[in-house]
Amino acid sequence: MNRWGQIVEAIITDENDKSYFAQVNGETFTVAKNQLDGETFQQGETIEGLIYEDMNRRKVLQYQLPDIRPGYFGWGTVTQVRKDLGAFVSVGLIDKDVVVSLDDLPENKDIWPRKGDQLYLTWEVDAKNRLWGKLAADEELSKLYKPAKENTKNQTIDARIIRMKLDGAIGISVEGYRVFIHENEQISPLRMGESVRGRVIDVHKDGSMNLSLKPRAHEMIDDDAQMLMVLLNRQANQFLPYHDKSDAQEIQRELGISKSQFKRAVGQLLKQRLIQHEKGKGIWLLSEGDNNDAD
Missing domain, CATH: 2.40.50.140 (Nucleic acid-binding proteins)
Known part of the structure; x- marks a missing residue:
């Protein structure tokens, strides 16, 4: 029996509309024509490819080599997760995923990958001809x-x-x-x-x-506070002459919000340390350096 995952030479022995058939050490392998980009072979011709058994238990010779194969690492996409087995990952094989064993995943299954996530890995074949995904170790990751x-x-x-x-x-x-x-x-x-x-x-x-991953301080404030930030940034001196003693009608006229809205927005910005204020004068935008000094 041939060992899966090897790159071998095979001889074309037959074909039909969808496939060529090639022999390796007395075993026949299917070579899918739709994976050949129009390339054709003649009976008796020798070709080279990677051999394995697909999900339908067909013996396959993949002529176009996948980027991820034994000794070669790449990003594979998780297609399924089984808590009793591990993560199934697409690595570029035709009709075949490899499995990253639960033994190679974190003990806490809540932080396992989900369908659509990507893992950097290669794969290898065990003594029973099973394909197992192997996550890259730190040494391999450091090359990236x-x-x-x-x-x-x-x-x-x-x-x-x-x-x-x-x-x-x-x-x-x-x-x-x-x-x-x-x-x-x-x-x-x-x-x-x-x-x-x-x-x-x-x-x-x-x-x-x-x-x-936490939002910036200005992303956690409401629309009124955002508006004040925009206005402050537009001022040459980054100052607005409005405060808790300002006339409510003036605030409504100049800022388009009520005095209570203004006070609430100022409170949010002060809490996020995005502005400073002085009673009876107004509010100033804090620079990044001033913000850090406030820590």
């Missing part, structure tokens, strides 16, 4: 990383979670940056393979970064 520049701080980036830790999660950004998301910077617990979008809150000397 590139250092981030300091000016990426405060930028919003997209990342994929690749490793869970006791105090947070490790991911890799679309650009290739290594990111760490502390549990205090998560809105809800993350899971392996999940795609996230967050704000860079720190860039380390080695080029790795810390990410926060």
Whole structure:
């Protein structure tokens, strides 16, 4: 019996409308014509491909080699999760997924990947000719990383979670940056393979970064407070001459909101430390440096 996952030479012996048939060491394998990009073979011709048994227990020779195969890593998409077995992952094989065993996934099944998530992995074949997905170890993951520049701080980036830790999660950004998301910077617990979008809150000397998934302070305020922020940013001195003693009709006329709405919006901005105020004078926009000093 041939060992699945090998790249072998095979001899074309027959064909029909949909497939060629090729022999390897006395076993016949199907070569799907719709996967050949129009390429044709002649009987007796020798071809090369990767052999395995598909989900329908057909012996398949895949002529176009998948990017993910033994010794080669890539991003596979989770197609199904079974709590008693593990995660089924599409790795580019025709009519065949590989399984990442529950033994290779976190003990906490709440942070397992879900359908549609992506895992960075390869696969291997056991003694019983079963295909098992193998998650990339740190050494392999390190080949993906590139250092981030300091000016990426405060930028919003997209990342994929690749490793869970006791105090947070490790991911890799679309650009290739290594990111760490502390549990205090998560809105809800993350899971392996999940795609996230967050704000860079720190860039380390080695080029790795810390990410926060929590909304920026100005994203947590209501429409009236947002409007005040816009007006403050438009002023050359980032100042508005309105306060709790201002005339209600003047506030309504100039800002388009009631005095109670104004006071509530100012309260939100003060709580988020986005502005400062002085009684009887007005409100000022806090700079990022002033905001940090207030911590």
